[in-house]
Amino acid sequence: MPSLSKFLADDRELSEKEADWLQHLVGDWNLLSDLLRADLVLWIRSADGPRAVAHCRPATGATVYYEDPVGTVLDEDSDSEVRALFAGAEPSWEAIGIEREGREARGLLVRVRKAGRTLGVLATESPAADGEPSQSERRQQQLGRRILQMLEAGAFPIEGAPIPPRRGAPRVGDGVVEVDAAGIVQWTSPNAQSAFHRFGIEGSIVGSTLAEHSTEVLQSRSPVDESLPLVLMGRAAWRSDMQARGGTLSLRAVPLTEDGRRTGAIILVRDVTELRRRERELITKDATIREVHHRVKNNLQTVAALLRMQSRRMKTDEAREALTEAMRRVSTIALVHESLLQGSEEAVHFDEVIDRCLRLAVDAASASVHRAGTPQLAESQVEVRTEKIGRVGTIRAEEATPLALVVTELATNAVEHGLSESGGTLTIRSERTGSHLVIAIEDDGNGMGSAKPTGLGTNIALTLVQGQLGGTLTWGSRDGGGTSAVVDVYLDPIQV
Structure with a gap:
């Protein structure tokens, strides 16, 4: 339709x-x-x-x-x-x-x-x-x-009045108050009367103004929305909250006009005390979770820095290389926690993580040159170009960490073993259809031939894909030369 x-x-x-x-x-x-x-x-x-x-x-x-x-x-x-x-x-x-x-x-x-x-x-x-x-x-x-x-x-909807947000917006069934042009209450629905009683306003409010009754119960030290008096008098088509004695009322005024002259107003009222309490709890929990991610990120970066300092003291290339790879993996996990700091949900915009994973992999190019013992290349530096095609989108935090490690390991392998001697282009192709995600990490180097990839990084990537992501990881020759590693997984849906 x-x-x-x-x-x-x-x-x-x-x-x-x-x-x-x-x-x-x-x-x-x-x-x-x-x-x-x-x-x-x-x-x-x-x-x-x-x-x-x-x-x-x-x-x-x-x-x-x-x-x-x-x-x-x-x-x-x-x-x-x-x-x-x-x-x-x-x-x-x-x-x-x-x-x-x-x-x-x-x-x-x-x-x-x-x-x-x-x-x-x-x-x-x-x-x-x-x-x-x-x-x-x-x-x-x-x-x-x-x-x-x-x-x-032509006077309704009221021009310039914003459409009220759905969450917590008062409806007719919540409570209705009718006021005249002077703001004096003419009639209240039973639900509206009950809401004001719970708020602390005793007796009938018919024949008086809401502003008079509200002034008596408002918390003197709490900030009051400057639009509240206009809403209570029905003079503006706005919405405002009123707090007192631990309770919160949501009020919305709808002025009534005739021949362009205001003749009264409808004021909708809803008791949102419990709703606001839950919103405050969610804000507190969200701030706590952000602080946890922030501290975890800082701790991981500290660990990476310690590993970097330790690697400089190593006397053998093998020990130095092992510590450098460990530092890179810790840094990759820290990237995910840093991304979680940016959003309001426990989800990661993974395309931004891929960009930073690519930078980590390219940084490994110069290190691989030194480890290969080719000082002539070290002087000119290996030129590695990066290319990203397609989008991954948002994924759950539980899947972002292993997937980021997999992408970093495969991209680093491509740089070190496929491009370290001659340079070239590192390409990451992403294709997502619903929960199905395919990521291909490609290089245009010499190719792997018939040899099966081995090494710690390869084993880590294979274990993460199969064990934690429940997918498959395959290697093959790239059209036009080079190597392609393809990750094929099905992601869990993000709970809204």
């Missing part, structure tokens, strides 16, 4: 600003759906007739649609009222009886307007009521009707 953006892009009559206006409406219309306890369907013009491009179900009542109506096109004989509104007719504001999927329902049609132009038609459809609605339901429906009138006048 095409997205709303695709539908709006196909409508050549809508300008970019008008399409953004409809996107803004759909991003915030759950408020209207919950107040009216009704499904919302947005219709726009199309070459084949009015087309449904977005649908919202209420969180406070039953839906009339089990099948999503998005994509439906009205034929010539159905819902002539929608066509009439597009043609310039005025809405009736009287709900009419309709049938949806074999069930009785009631519907109301309103034009979605901006700068005097009809951009679409909004249908509100709710199940037929079995009895009289409660006082709370009637009040919420009245508030919903006022927002529909703002929609018809």
